[in-house]
Structures are given as C-alpha cells and as structure tokens.
Amino acid sequence: MSRYSVTIDGHEFDIEMEYRSDHMVATVNGRERLVRVHKLQETRALLVIDHLSHEVDIQATGDGGRKIVFMQGTEIPVAIEDYNLAQMRKAAGIGSEEEVDTVFVAPMPGLIVEIKVAPGDTVTAGQPLVVVEAMKMENILKAKGTATVKAVRIAAGQSVEKGEPLIEFE
C-alpha cells in the first residue's frame, strides 16, 4: 500500500492507494473511492472514479512533485509527495521546494527591451523588473514578492530563451 500527500490550491489530501482485482481503491482523507484506469495514448488516461469519467492528461512541470493535471478542460496544479516524507519534512519545519527559488527566469522567449532594477535594489510584489518583447507585444515582468536583487544576468537588446535566468535574488 502506498500513501501520498497531495496539495491542491492550499488543500491537502491524504491518499492511500490499494490494488484490487481489476481496479484500485483510493482512500482519500478516510473515504474510499473506486478507481479504474484505462490507458490512452501519450500522457493521457481515462480515469473512472466512482463512475465519474475523466479524460486526464498529466504533465510534470519541473523537479520534485509538481504536476499539472488537465481534466474537464481545466489545468489543475498539483504537488504530490510521499506521505511519510511530507510528515517528516513538516516536523523538521522545512518548507516545500517552491519557497526557495531565488532565480527569476524568462517565462517565454523574447527580446529584452528594458531592465528596471539593478543589484542591491529591494523590490516588492508587483514592481516591474524587466520589459520583454515577444510576438510583437511588450510584456512587463513583475516581482511576485519582496526580495533584494543580487545580480542582473541579462542586458537590454539581448534575446533570451524561455527558462533563461534573468535576475538573481539574495
């Protein structure tokens, strides 16, 4: 039997998975749900949970247990980890990996039009960091929280690829 801790939009689900003859049983926060899995092509499966039909596509979005579950036309970001590891992590007061990112990367490929910050600046949520032109539109990339700029890795006029580090925070 495997047990997982799944977090979606701040809600935590404790899920125990068990194989039965032709299906699985998922015990979610103590409640049993019957699951049938039918493979489809590529990253997709037809999941029937207590007779509810879901065509599901799951994509890993990076390292660790973060995934995007695509179902009913909606993208649902999910974090999953082993239940026991999650308990230990919490007991030790270690936050999830998401909280320790210190590099601001380009969310898309484009041309750097302007850099609005310099090393040493302290920025707050919503403050413009970089202006990127992509697909003929200027996009202003903004800070998501309070932080101090450690280094600027790019220069105006430079082309960047998606995922390329732009700014490092302390």
Next chain:
Amino acid sequence: MSRYSVTIDGHEFDIEMEYRSDHMVATVNGRERLVRVHKLQETRALLVIDHLSHEVDIQATGDGGRKIVFMQGTEIPVAIEDYNLAQMRKAAGIGSEEEVDTVFVAPMPGLIVEIKVAPGDTVTAGQPLVVVEAMKMENILKAKGTATVKAVRIAAGQSVEKGEPLIEFE
C-alpha cells in the same frame, strides 16, 4: 540516379529521380518536375511538386510494389517497380504479380452465412460465391472473373478474420 516504372489505372509513368542541393528532380516521361519533400508525422509528408502542395500518405498494401497513395482526399492505387526490372519482366512475357492470385480471401471479418459454390464449379464474373454477415448486414461476395473452384476452405456458421482464405481456384 534511380529510375522507376509506375503504373496507375493502366497508365505507365517512367520516372527518373535525381537529387539536387535542397530538392529533387523527377523526370516523368521526359519532363522535368521539381520536388520538395517535407516530412510530417507517421506515414505522411508534404510534397511540393512544381509549387503544387500535396499532403501525402502512402501505405503499402501487401508484398511487392503495390501501394495506396492518399492525396487530395483520394485514394490512388499505385504499382511501382525498378524500371530495368520492369523492362526485363516485360521482355520475358511475365505478368505482374497481381494476375496470379488464386486464393479468394475474406475482405472483412464476419460470419459465413452460406456458401454458394462447390469444388469443381466453374464461376463467372459477378457470380455469388459466399454470403458473409458483418456489422448486421449480409454481404454477397462475388467472383471477379472466370475460374474453377479447387477447394472451399470454410463452412457455413464459421467466423472468419479479414484476409482468411475462403475459396481456392485452380
């Protein structure tokens, strides 16, 4: 340089193929045509012949050089062989492989309802041979030419797979 003999619907094409820098040249019955090939997924390619755009799907239909070329929504049956071999074959008076089939196979899976011929019978084109039920419809399989039945390989009430031999001719 490669040279092929291609037969479509009774018309013969003598085609010499030659590589150039970024395209090919096909000399068809003496006339040059410029060909660009862009690969697509699976069995498909975008073929640009003298600027005519064709999304093409090619499927082999059996042994030898018989193929189905699917383009512009139309299925075109094609026979292709090496030009020199075709010349030798013709010089030797040998017909193409298509003419020597003596086994009548099931064109679809189904249930044999009735057999209309017995060994020793001589059948003519259009004469009913076997009645097969598939997808709730009775289909009458008819002779395509004159022939004498050598053996009947199936019995009424029997299920057959697609391609299963039904009747042998002499």
Next chain:
Amino acid sequence: MIKPIKKILVANRGEIAVRVIRACHDLGIVSVAICSDCDRTAYHARLADEWYHIGGSPSSESYLNQDRVMQAVKDSGADAVHPGYGFLAENATFAQRCVDEGITFIGPRPETIRGLGDKLVAREMAIKANLPVVPGTDMGADNPDEALAFAKKIGFPVLVKAAAGGGGKGMRVVESADLFQEALDSASREAKSAFGDGRVFIEKYLVRPRHVEIQILCDTHGNHLHLCERECSIQRRHQKVIEEAPSPIMTDELRERMGTAAVSIAREAGYVGAGTVEFLVDQNRSFYFLEVNTRLQVEHPVTELVTGVDLVKEQVAVAEGRELTLRQEDIRLNGHAIECRIYAEDPSGGFMPSTGTLEHYRLPAGPGVRVDSGVLVWSEIPIYYDPMIAKLCTWGRDRTEAIARMQRALSEYRISGVESTVGFHQVVLANKKFIAGDLSTGFLQEEYPDSNYRTFSPELAEDAAIAAAVDKLLNERRITISQSGNGRSRSSGWVRHHRRENVKRLGGKH
C-alpha cells in the same frame, strides 16, 4: 405535470451517443454513458459525465441487452433514458419497461412505437388518416406462393420489406419472378437476425422515386408540428448515404400538403416526441406514405441546420412534459444543408466494412461545417457494430454553396488506418445530375452500375506516381522522413505496411 430530468442514461454508442451527451451538456443535465468491452475508452464513454461498463462487445451482451441497460439505469440513478437510433430505440418492450420502472423514456409512448413500428399497422393507420400509400400486401414469407402471385399481379419489380425495423435491413428489390424466393428468404433471415422478427411484406416498387421525409415534433399537450422535409434519395442497398434539406424538388405547395399529411398521421397515432414520416415522391410529384420512424433519425442534423431547432433538446423538453414553445409559423427554412455519412467501408471493394485503428484522424472545420463524429484519433473501429464513424454536414445560403462547402470539407477530412467513404462522396457530389438535383433512390445504381467511385485526373495520377517514386527512393536509401521522435513509424521512407492483408482478387488469368 412537468417532471424535470436530472440525469440521462444514453443507451447507445458512437456518434449518436456523442450527440445526445452534447445535448445533456448544453442542458446542464448529467449524462451517463454505457459501454461494452471494446468501447471502454470510446469517445462517448470519455465525453459523458458518468461511465458504466455493461457487458461484452456483441450488442446482444450490451447495447441490446435490456437487463444490463436497466441495471446501469438503476446503478447510476438516472431518471431518464435516451435510446438514440438503432439498438433499443424502437423496441416497445424496452420503452414499456422504462415506463413500468418509473424511468422517463425519451421517445414516443410504447404503444405508439409498437403500432407504428409494425409497418403493416402503420400502413393501416396511414390509410385511416387519408394518406396515399403504395400498392402492397402483407403476405410474406409464410405464404410464398400467394406472395409471388401478388407480386406478379402488381408487376415486377417489387419490394420485399421487413415488417419490423428499418435502415434498409431486411429489404430487397426483386426484378423478376425467378429471383423472388431467394429474396424473400434472405430478407426474412436478415430481418430475423437484426430485429428478431422475420415477417416481411410485398410492395409495388416505384420507378425512380425520390425518398422525401417529414420531421415531426409533438408534445403531450396535443401540439403537432412538422419541421419541413429532408430528401434522402441517395441510397446504397436501401441505406441512406447522403441527405439534404430542403428537397430540390420541393415546392411550397407540396411542402404544405406533405407536412399536413405527416401531422395527420401523427395526430391519428397520438404521437409524442420527435419522429419522421417517410414518403416516396414520384416523377409527377405525387407522394406515397412509406412508414413512420419513431426515433431521432441519423439525418436529423440537416433539419437542425436549416430550422435552427435543436431536436434533441426538444425531445428532452417534451419528455419532461413541457409544452412546445415553437409554433408551426416559427418554423422557417434558412438556407440549405447536406449530410454525408462517413463509413469505415471500402467503396472500391464493394463497400466492405473496414476495421482497424484510426492512426490519423483530422476533422474538417471552418465556415458552414458541422461534424458529428463518434470516433477519435486512435479509436478502434470494432467489427461488432454499424460501420458509420461520422456524419459530415455543411450549410450554405443555397444548395450550390452547401455542395461547394461539402466538397471542401471532404477534401480536408483525413482518415488513416481504415478505408472510408470520403472519396465516394467526392465523386457523387461532383456528379452533374446530383448537382442539378435530379435524384432518385436508384441514383447510385444508375450512375455507377459498376460501383467505380474512384476517379482522378491524369495530373493527379502523375503527382501520385512521383510521390510513390520519392517514397521508394527514400526507402532504398534508408532516409527517414518520418518524424524521428515517433517510434511508431518504420524508419524506411514514410511508407508503413498497411495492417490489413492485401485484398487479393481473382485476376485475369482464369
């Protein structure tokens, strides 16, 4: 007495199950799909809110099995059943069983289905409602000698028809007396196998008639409407393959008379729900009652396209006991619509059903195009059911625009892995008589006596020859032009071995 429906079990598969599930989505009603073994991941099973596996692949173990369907109704808590067409759609016993168990059957009353479903009873009812009928008799397989005598009296060709069912099954045209017995037997056998009822009857076979039918819609409050006509003359073995609305032969006056006739028999039968009154129309625009189909027809989308009425939604509203909000004067024809039924069949091989996996499947789209497809890329076409995979419809301001858009849509359709009738439709739609609207139920036989539906220009043939040469060249040099990332393709050229065995034919040597 309105009883709102909360959950509909769709007792069908394929495109019509998808169609009904889409109506449920539009209405905010929970949809329940049932599936057989081979349909576990079929499109209808994926699209519905709920999924119930009910049995084996043969329809007798699943979609035709009333016990299993009713069990799924109970398990799912559905309060209504939509039967689609085929399977249990015109089964009065099943409809009665739903009624008895307090489940809303979305269709006419069981007694209506039973009465009209028997073509002989329907004929009597039509005569009572003063509808013109084709000369015929109820003598059939039980009285082969008398039947033959009657056939001789009215004159060959005659039509042998199953009393039950429809869709061209159990139907034979008999050209002469010596072929009569065989046709009688085979029609009866097919009818028994398809509908469990081997009764057949004989009718005068009209020469070059058109098949024109009237869509009716009736509620439980005594309102009976007609939604104009569809012409379905393009038939192969009595199976409709191309339908359109309006009929090219129609006049306002004839439409008025046929519509009134259809409403008359609907009233006579106490009809409730959507249905179709079928007629033959001869070359003099005289019409004859044929039968009433007590179900949603395959070809209902062409009516939806020219009237704007969603027939499945109206069926649900009527089943809930609501009064129709439409009045006869609200029904106005807007433009022209055509439907091509896309089958997994090989037109060049006598329309043999073709099974396999849809390795590539691309729907046409764009202005004026509606596709009702029951399959997806990678779907398996099973051997157990009707081989129709989709209905392609186009709408235009007039018939010319609808035909042009249909040709465009057909040319965009990509189906790999099974044979399809797309090319067949391209040929028929380019036929001058078709374009002129000069149709009859014998159209295909007259125009294509040797079933040669494969035509292509010398220019296209040359380009196809070049394609084959390019493929062979790349093959020999082992150059891959298939996407390297895709493990499914062979590495030699872009050719793969077709899954089917080569269909070997008797050659010229015999």
Next chain:
Amino acid sequence: MIKPIKKILVANRGEIAVRVIRACHDLGIVSVAICSDCDRTAYHARLADEWYHIGGSPSSESYLNQDRVMQAVKDSGADAVHPGYGFLAENATFAQRCVDEGITFIGPRPETIRGLGDKLVAREMAIKANLPVVPGTDMGADNPDEALAFAKKIGFPVLVKAAAGGGGKGMRVVESADLFQEALDSASREAKSAFGDGRVFIEKYLVRPRHVEIQILCDTHGNHLHLCERECSIQRRHQKVIEEAPSPIMTDELRERMGTAAVSIAREAGYVGAGTVEFLVDQNRSFYFLEVNTRLQVEHPVTELVTGVDLVKEQVAVAEGRELTLRQEDIRLNGHAIECRIYAEDPSGGFMPSTGTLEHYRLPAGPGVRVDSGVLVWSEIPIYYDPMIAKLCTWGRDRTEAIARMQRALSEYRISGVESTVGFHQVVLANKKFIAGDLSTGFLQEEYPDSNYRTFSPELAEDAAIAAAVDKLLNERRITISQSGNGRSRSSGWVRHHRRENVKRLGGKH
C-alpha cells in the same frame, strides 16, 4: 467591368490564411500560400493549392516583406492578393503596389486605407459625416508637455493611442499625470516597432464603455450595406478576446442609428469592400465613433453565423467588380453567435505567450460549433507571430444557447504541449455578469483584478489529487499505461516531463 479572379495569393499565415484558402476552395479559385522558414509545413501551407517559400521566420523577412510577397505573386501568376488581417492588410503602400502592377488587391482602395488608417484623418472624416466622436487631440509624443496639459484638461483617465495600426498595440490607459510620460513613450515605441509609425494621440477615456462595431460591405457600384453589429467588450490589454453578435445592449432603434452612421462614413470615404466601423457605447446607449478598420476583422465569423453571409466570398465578388446581390433588407439576424479567441498563452502566468509543439490537439465539434483553427496536431507554435491559434465560435437560437454550447465546446477542446486560454474562457463564460450581458471594456479588470482565472470545485480537486496519486503509484511500479506502441511516451506512468522549464517564481521566503 467584371474581371474574374482566377488565382489568389493569400499574403498571410495562421487561421486567417486557412479561412481565405477555404473560401477559395468554395469558389473554385486557385489558392497560393506563402510561408516563412518555420511555416513550411504549417496548416495554411498544406491546405492551399500552391506553396511558395518566401523567406526567414521573422515577419520582416517574409510576411511583412513586400518585395518577397510581390515576387511570389509574380512567380505564381496570381491575379489577386488577399491580405487577411495584420501584416500588410492595412498597408496602403502595398495595396498601391498591387494596383500599379495590375494585381487585384482584395480590400479597399489604397487611398481609403491610407486615409482611414490614420486615426486622426478618420476622426476628421467622421466629424464631416456627422458621427459623434470622443473628445481628443492629435498632440502626442512630439509635444509631451502640451499633450499632458490637454490630458489634464479633459481629465484622467485618458487613452494614449497609436495613430497607425490597431489590435490594441501601441495603446495605453493612463490613470494619472505621473504615469503619463512613461505611457506616451512606451506606446510610441510599441507603435513604431509594430507599424513603423510612432505617432500617438490622446483621447478621453470613457468609463465602462462597451465596444460595439458595425460590419460594412460596399461595392464599386455605390452600394453600401451594413451587416449589423458585433459586441467586443471583453478585452485584455485592449485586445478583444470574446466577441458576440448581436450585442446584448442593442435595440432595433439603436442598431438603425449606428448602422446608418457606419454607412455614412463609408459613403464619405468612398469605401469599397468589407470593413468595420468601431464605436464606443456608454451606459446611456450614446455611441461615439472610434475608428474604421479597413480589413476583414478577426471576429468576422460571428457576423457570418448570424447573417448567413460569407464575408470573404463577398470580398472577392466586390474585388472582381461585381455588384452586391444582397440588399440592406436581405440582412436579417438569425440567432446569436459568440467567438472565443484561443491563444497559446498562460492565463495563470500573466498571459505570457507559450511556445512549443501541439502534442495533442482535438477540436470541439457538434451542433452549433464552428472552429477556425490555424494549427494541427504536431504544429509548432513559433515565437515570431501572434499567439492566437484558433477561433472557437458557437451559434444558438438565443444568447443562452450560444453560451451553453460555447461552454460545451470549450470543455471538449484538448490542447497539450502549450498553455492555452481555454480555461480562461470557461471562467469568463460562467461569470454571472457576463451571462447577464452586463459588459464593458473594463470587464476583465473589474471582475478579475488579480488575474485569477483558475477555478475548480473541491470535488474536481479531489479527483485531480487521485489522478496524481494513481500516476505516481504507476510511476513507482514502472507500469506503463501509455500506449506501448508509441515511442514518444516515457515508460513510467503516463507522466512525461513538460518541455518548458518550470516557471520559477519569487517565493514567500524573501
């Protein structure tokens, strides 16, 4: 003076190129596609009859490069050019060049494009034709101080707009004086980059206005029609994202007045072809002239769906010199249509463009659904162009039915490999104010100030959690549930590594 067109070069890419090529197919006119490096196998290049590669991926080397486009016109022997929208569609120099070289430009006369394309000239023309206009000035980037003074006079918020171009590019709302200079500079810079013309002007910014536009259609024989309105109030950064026809706010009387106004300016401008007169409508149903777009609009399909008129075919007929066969009284509204623009953008990531390969792509279909898609499964979404991949439209007898069908269609859309705005549309279409038709151009900003378009029920979250657990379990046990025949999938579970780098964000620790 009718000059029939035999071959049209479509000087565009993506869905609008596909749209025009489809019209060519319908008309029996030979279509020529042009493509850049990254578009060699794009859908439009596959669908056209002829294929010309014209240059590099950046649009300056291909679709915007007049020399290369004209070379392809000559090489192909096309006798007409359809520019679509964007790129060269509203470039008077290009239109003039076509005229000079004897090629039919399918659009208004070059001088009309030049005049109306300059928003300041258009404004003068509107005043001359007695259309109400919004208070504004032509002082812009060259006179920042005067412009600021004017802005202060009419009162903030004001709108900074590029004189050239459209589509929301080079447009900024300025809330207060201290943000004025930056907005002026950035709008001017963006306008220069997009249209090669950095001139901007200032307009009073109306509070909660609706964007309502009138489709016009004019021939060379002096006939000027309007095809009723479209409402395009749902905008993000001045880019329309959802459009509909008719407008929920419209009355017959207002439609009559706005239609007459649109026809007046068309007459004043000597307009030929299809075009759009844009207005703002305030909360009191007063309307103000905004601008004229001298091209086919992105959102033209909603007009086609409610009027039945094929606008591209009409454009071609007008360009051939034919007189319109439609009269104003033939234009009748039938039902309601909505369009959702589907972009390859990440709504939860500030609508950043998302590039990549469409590894799975399934179009919605069925009753009332029209899709104009510019891409196919396995298409690459390149970084060089506008990230719109398709337009999804639905039609219904009324607005309620159109919305329900849109929700159904959105839920059927499957796009894997890039982010898309499908989920965004689902949220907006479920918004109560949207359903009530209570719209304004500020709708999205007011309703979703923090751009949170991701909503799901607790039930769906639980099922998603189970899906993740099933996936992880199978992953750990190395059980493949992906199709084994498909080499593209990893063998562990059905998860694959998403191609994009994880979008790392500033976390809570700082």
